[in-house]
Amino acid sequence: MSFIIWIVVGGILGWLASLVMRTDAQQGLFLNVVVGIIGALLGGWLLSPLFGAGTINADDFSLMSLLVSFLGAVVLLAIVNLIFRGRVR
Template identity: 50%
Template sequence: MTLGLGWIAWIIIGGLAGWIASKIKGTDAQQGLLLNIVVGIIGGLLGGFLLSLFGVDVAGAGWIFSFITCLIGAVILLTIVQFFNRAKK
């Protein structure tokens, strides 16, 4: 995924995607605004990387595609974190 959207757009998209992903995965009570943004941005990078492995051109795809990519990546990221947290217990 390209970082061409600008840092303010990444904060907005990342925050929304991270928040919705935390609602989907049931981790919203454990996360604050900053962690939602971080999860969304890292999820966007993860989602962009995974989509590029399948040959999907994610650069310049627009806001909606970027949001969906961030959301899917954030859900995957939270799933991985939950798996390792359960394995530690």
């Protein structure tokens, strides 16, 4: 069941992060899910120790874990934009 939650919540978080970073027109449903899940992993690695919360990948489903996962997805999109476009939007 947690795999389905990863996909659904990861897709929503990836979509919200793509709206914030203004890359929504370039991404489809699949990339939103990938950005959400990988962003949650990145958030767990970078941001989780700072906030003292888990991520959606660690089966910690709380408001703080959603925030950490969302911020990880935004950081991931910023890194991708920096690498491929030379600037962060």
